[in-house]
Structures are given as structure tokens and as C-alpha cells.
Amino acid sequence: MTRASDTQGGPVTLSKEGLPDWLDPVVRAAETVQPLQLSRFLPPENGSGRQSAVLILFGEGRHGPELLLMERAGSLRSHPGQPSFPGGALDPEDGDPQGEGPLRAALREAEEETGLDPAGVQLFGVLPRLYIPVSGFVVTSVLGWWREPSPVGVVDPKETARVFTVPVSDLTDPANRATAVHPRGHSGPAFLVESALVWGFTAGVIDRLLHYAGWERPWDRGKQVPLDWHA
Numbered sequence: 001m002t003r004a005s006d007t008q009g010g011p012v013t014l015s016k017e018g019l020p021d022w023l024d025p026v027v028r029a030a031e032t033v034q035p036l037q038l039s040r041f042l043p044p045e046n047g048s049g050r051q052s053a054v055l056i057l058f059g060e061g062r063h064g065p066e067l068l069l070m071e072r073a074g075s076l077r078s079h080p081g082q083p084s085f086p087g088g089a090l091d092p093e094d095g096d097p098q099g100e101g102p103l104r105a106a107l108r109e110a111e112e113e114t115g116l117d118p119a120g121v122q123l124f125g126v127l128p129r130l131y132i133p134v135s136g137f138v139v140t141s142v143l144g145w146w147r148e149p150s151p152v153g154v155v156d157p158k159e160t161a162r163v164f165t166v167p168v169s170d171l172t173d174p175a176n177r178a179t180a181v182h183p184r185g186h187s188g189p190a191f192l193v194e195s196a197l198v199w200g201f202t203a204g205v206i207d208r209l210l211h212y213a214g215w216e217r218p219w220d221r222g223k224q225v226p227l228d229w230h231a
Helices: 004-008 021-032 101-114 168-172 200-212
Strands: 050-061 064-072 087-089 121-126 130-132 137-146 160-167 177-181 187-193 196-198 224-226
Touching: 021 121, 021 137, 021 200, 050 101, 050 160, 050 200, 064 101, 064 168, 064 196, 087 101, 101 121, 101 137, 101 160, 130 200, 160 168, 168 187, 168 200, 187 200, 187 224, 196 200
Parallel strands: 050 137, 177 224
Antiparallel strands: 050 064, 050 087, 064 160, 121 137, 130 137, 177 187, 187 196
16 A cells, blocks of 8 residues: 655555445456557557656545546646646656556656645556657556545646546536547547546546446547637
8 A cells, every 4th residue: 555655765556455346347447458448559669658657546526436637737838738647757766667667656746746645545556558659658557546635736837727626427427528629630539527628648548447447328429529629
């Protein structure tokens, strides 16, 4: 079980002990899903790409299970204004990218971006590594349970515009689902929640998690929204 000292040099481990029952489908999905079931973009075989990690943090809110998301600052060069999971590139001190490195980086970045206390987060799974061609990142998605919630918010306005949680029930609501269309013609799943359009890598991972956890509800894939959608 992850403790505060873990992010400062001690071991960071995965534990399924004491998780709420409603997370069981997510645990099973993480243990069985194959890379190509998540995305057609897999890490280059030559080992290139910058190693990074994101934290997919599940909590228990007023409206049931929820996910922690953030909105990137509009001034950033990479994906400005885009909702995303907390996360970022691995630092040398994070350690082995094939071992604890992504776990440590996911917690560190989440703390830096949202102010959450890593001591209250229990990491319980890791999804297969995926690749984001436009940025060259090789991303490890780390699954966590917000066992002891702590206050969160914008730590650095230059990096983050806002921090918010989204009920899973809103993510599975067909009325909040759509297909986002990129100006270049690319399209992919999207979620219209909390006055935000969640698209791209983040929406793709959420979409597949909902599907393989058995939480997905039928939705209109013909409903399209542009990337400049506003509530």
C-alpha cells in the first residue's frame, strides 16, 4: 500500500487489498486487457519515445464513483486547455521505467499538478503502455483508489487551469457521449462533462475502461462535436 514516504525514495507497490467491490470490474479489466484492445498506437519497437505516466484515480464522491481530471493551462505548448489525467514525463529520480518508475512518476506529477496527498492513494493496477504519436510520449496509465481523499486544486496556474472530479455515472450517460472530430479529419470518443470536452488520449482510455469494465451503455456514435465545443 502506497505511503507518503514512498514518493521520496521508498518502494512503491501495487495492492488490491481493501478495494471497494465496485472497483472489481476495473481490476479485472486491467489484469486482462491487451494493448491493441486499448489503442492501435503502441510504443515503437525500437524503444524510442519519452517515458511518461498518468494517474487514473477513482474516488467515492457525493454521486458515487468518480474520476479525478484536470484541465491543462491554455498557455502550454502541448495540448493547451485540454482535460487530462494528472501526469507527465518520468524524471531520472523516478527510477526504472519498466519497474516502479511510472508508479512514482504518476503520484509525483499528480501531487505537483493537483496538490493531492499521495499518502491517501492506493495504487492497484497498471494498463499496457500506449503511444501518443503527436508528442512522442510512451504512456503508462496507473490505476489508483483515493482511499483517503485530500483537498485538490490548481497548484501552478501556468500548468493547470482547473482540477475537477467527474462522476462515473456522468461518463456512462449516453447524453454526455459523442465523437470528437479533429480539423484534420481524425475522430475519436469524447465526453461532454463538467463544462468540458474530454477527448484524445484521455477520452480513449476512459472509453476502453468503461467498455472492458462492463460499465458502458449504448450511445450514439454518430453524434459529432468539434474540438472547439463549449458548454
